[in-house]
Amino acid sequence: MEGALDAHLFHEGTFFRSYEFLGAHPFKNSVRFVVWAPNARLVYVTGDFNGWQSDTLPMRRISDSGLWEICVKTVKEYDNYKYRICTQDGRILYKADPYAFHAEERPNTASKYYDIQNYPWKDQEWINRNNTASYDKPMAIYEVNLLSWKKNSDQSTLSYRQLAKELVAYVKKMGYTHIELMPVMEHPFDGSWGYQTTGYYAPTSRYGTPKDFMYFVEQCHRNEIGVILDWAPVHFCRDDHGLRMFDGTACYESSDPEKANNDQWGTNNFDFSKPEVQSFLISNALYWHDYYHIDGIRIDAVAYMLYLNFSGKEIKNEYGGYENLEAVEFIKKLNKTVFQHYPHTLMMAEESTAWPLVTGPVHEGGLGFNYKWNMGWMHDSLKYIQEDPIHRAYHHDQMTFSMVYAYSEHFVLPISHDEVVHG
Missing domain, CATH: 2.60.40.10 (Immunoglobulins)
Known part of the structure; x- marks a missing residue:
């Protein structure tokens, strides 16, 4: 058949x-x-x-x-x-x-219904030139929420094509090498910043059509700027039209409510043990590379994937530990598959714990990312800056401690959206 x-x-x-x-x-x-x-x-x-x-x-x-x-x-x-x-x-x-x-x-x-085939890409020079490992060249990443970056004079939202002109020109002028977009996958609530998704395969229509977004990426590349997408494969929103209880039963989430419900965010967690969920999410990571020529993905909230108890629930695995064994295997499978198809892409983990070998190769027991956000450096350096200048002499350890572990992973040093908003 x-x-x-x-x-x-x-x-x-x-x-x-x-x-x-x-x-x-x-x-x-x-x-x-x-x-x-x-x-x-x-x-x-x-x-x-x-x-x-x-x-x-x-x-x-x-x-x-x-x-x-x-x-x-x-x-x-x-x-x-x-x-x-x-x-x-x-x-x-x-x-x-x-x-x-x-x-x-x-x-x-x-x-x-939308046919995304046959966009006339004009970024082949960028694709050819960036077909090398990322470790031997500097990166300066500009993270941005497209909804709040800038408005038109009538307070309407800039379109993908307007952003392709105005945002790209600004980022190029400031000397950044990459733009990191907070999630552009379709989502119902502006206040979620895109991290509570309903349409994993649809660039949000807030700014235009899928081919308008392709044009945005193309213009980034033609101005020698890479594009990194924030991606939230840990959970999805509970809106009635979304993935939750898709056919009246738990399809994308666990049938165990304790595992399925993410009470901290009011969302549902993906069940990484299900083969269909693995096909859905790994395909999604490849899809953004295939059709939108992106240069990397920053995976949100990896600690929530790795630990069953990270949100405060007393959930253990079959061996009595708190590690989410199915999620660990999914992450390894995800990174291994993406790098098989796109060996020079960026797979960045927002991971805030001491889990070892986050950027270690899968065949050596690592998770297989090629970069990890250094959350410890971020918190320490911001805490140091918050000190009254007269007291900073007694807190230099906050600026030096990260050197103890600086070479244990391939780190990115971030000042992220959370710190901008919450301090």
């Missing part, structure tokens, strides 16, 4: 280009929709192309997998759509497409 091999690889946790199959794609003079809803009783697709009728486009299950599919001939680019999922207990859920490439602008929540 067509799609059976893709379904097998997805369920195996080894389908690292799953975005080429799941989601909405051109297929034989129609658009093919594929969604993972393993415990759904019935699944329909509904949208602009059928007048949002609830039950005229039933999807069929692909063999005995948890995937559902349908081909629709009347779909046009930018058509809005959702999946109408009938749960085993009789509820009706309307869900955005987890693999959608485009989405409605908040507060609306539908996915949009």
Whole structure:
């Protein structure tokens, strides 16, 4: 049966280009929709192309997998759509497409059909020139939240194409080598800064279309500026149209509420033991490289992934320890896979504990990142600066202590968004 091999690889946790199959794609003079809803009783697709009728486009299950599919001939680019999922207990859920490439602008929540193929990239010179290891050249990274960096005179948001002109010119003038974007993946709440995601494959529509974002990255590269994306694979928001209880049951999260619920942020944690979650997230990391030519990823809140008790819960693994063994294996698999395809990319961990070998190679027992944020240096140096100048002579250790461990990892020295906001 067509799609059976893709379904097998997805369920195996080894389908690292799953975005080429799941989601909405051109297929034989129609658009093919594929969604993972393993415990759904019935699944329909509904949208602009059928007048949002609830039950005229039933999807069929692909063999005995948890995937559902349908081909629709009347779909046009930018058509809005959702999946109408009938749960085993009789509820009706309307869900955005987890693999959608485009989405409605908040507060609306539908996915949009969008063909991201065939962008005429003009950054090949940058790609060729940066096909070398990063350790032998300096980096100065400008971290930015696109929503708050600058406004138009009428207080409206700058578009990707405006940012491609104004932000790129500013960063180049200031001498930075890279721009690090706080998450641009689609998210419903501005106040989350993008770290509570609903659309992992969709650049937020706040600033334009996916190809507008491609243009932004291209202009960065043509001005010799690399692009790093913040990425939050630890958790996702609980909004009704998102990943939470996707088919009425725990799909992307654990079925154990203690493990699933992230009470500190009001979100749900990914269950890294599930092969389908591994396919979803590892594919996502590769997707941003494949389609948007990004130069690296900064992985948010790695400590929350590594430790079951980092948020204060008394959760232990099968051996009685607090390490999240499934997350550790996922991180290693993620880094190993990304570097196999993009050996010179940046994989940066925001990791705030003393976990050893964060930047050590996987084959030597490390997690496989090539950089780690030095959170200790950041806190110590800021604490030193907060001292009254007359007292700083008694606190020089805050400026020198990081040298004790400076060569234990490949460190980036950050002053991050958290410190800018919270001090």
